[in-house]
Amino acid sequence: MNKKIKKILNKKNKSKIICLTSYSKNIAEEADKCADIILVGDSLGSVLYNHDTTKKVTLTNMIDHSKSVRLGVKKSLMVVDMPYKTYSSTKTALKNAKKIMKETRCDAVKLEGGKEIIKQIKLLIKNKIPVMGHLGLLPQTNKGKFKSKGGTDKEKKQLIDDSLLLQKSGVFSIVLECVKTSTANSITKELEIPTIGIGSSVYCDGQVLVTDDLIGLNQTNIKFVKKFLNVKKYISSGLRKFASEVRSKKYPSKKHSY
Numbered sequence: 001m002n003k004k005i006k007k008i009l010n011k012k013n014k015s016k017i018i019c020l021t022s023y024s025k026n027i028a029e030e031a032d033k034c035a036d037i038i039l040v041g042d043s044l045g046s047v048l049y050n051h052d053t054t055k056k057v058t059l060t061n062m063i064d065h066s067k068s069v070r071l072g073v074k075k076s077l078m079v080v081d082m083p084y085k086t087y088s089s090t091k092t093a094l095k096n097a098k099k100i101m102k103e104t105r106c107d108a109v110k111l112e113g114g115k116e117i118i119k120q121i122k123l124l125i126k127n128k129i130p131v132m133g134h135l136g137l138l139p140q141t142n143k144g145k146f147k148s149k150g151g152t153d154k155e156k157k158q159l160i161d162d163s164l165l166l167q168k169s170g171v172f173s174i175v176l177e178c179v180k181t182s183t184a185n186s187i188t189k190e191l192e193i194p195t196i197g198i199g200s201s202v203y204c205d206g207q208v209l210v211t212d213d214l215i216g217l218n219q220t221n222i223k224f225v226k227k228f229l230n231v232k233k234y235i236s237s238g239l240r241k242f243a244s245e246v247r248s249k250k251y252p253s254k255k256h257s258y
C-alpha cells in the first residue's frame, strides 16, 4: 500500500485529517505545508471557469491543472477528481483513471457516488488505482440547490449502506458533503476508514474546503464556508501599488532595469 495512504488511514481516531483543494502549483506549494491531502477538485469548473455546474469540466481540464499542482506537492497525498461522464462504464472508468494516474502522477482518484458506481470502483482498485469515495451531496449529478443529505431515516440508511459498500470495495476514505451531523457521526463511527467532511460537522475524521473559498479569493455564500482570510485585499493592494508606481515612473528604477 502507498505509504501516504497508510499514513492517512492511521490518523483515524488519532488526529484530524486536513484536506485542501488546489488547481495550480503556487497554491499547492502552500497547501502542501499544512495538508495531508491535496485534492484537485472539479470544483475548478465553477471557481475558475464560472461554470454553473461541474458537469462541464473535462478530462483535459483536470489533467492540465493536475500537472501544475503536481509541481507544488511534495509531501501530501495528491488526489484528482474524475470528472462527470468519465466513469459512466467500467471500461471508460479504467481507461480514464489510468490516463489521469499516468499523466498527472497523482496518488489516487476520487469518484462521486455509491452503489451505482461500485463496479467501476472495484475495477479501479483491482487495477491498483487507489480510490477516494464521495457521498452525500454529489455536485456532478445534483439537481437544484445545495441541500443537506441524510436528514430522513431512509436517506441515513442509504448513506450508511453506501459507505459500508465503498469501504468493502477498498476505498481508502470517503468525502461526506453536506451530510447531516448525526448521520455523518454515525457513518464515521461505523467505518474503519476515515471520513472527510465538507459541511458535514466536526464529527468527521477530517475536513476539506475549497482553498479559494477559505482564503477569500472566490466569493461564495455557501453555509459551510468559513472565510479565514481576505486575500483579495492583499492582491488588490499590491496591484494598485504597481499601477501607481508605473504611472509615476517610480517603477522600474535603475535597480529593476538592464
Ligand code: KIV
Residues within 6 Å of the ligand: 021, 039, 040, 041, 042, 043, 044, 081, 175, 177, 198, 208, 209, 210
Ligand atoms: O470538487 C471539489 O473541490 C470537491 C471537494 C469540495 C470535496 O469535490
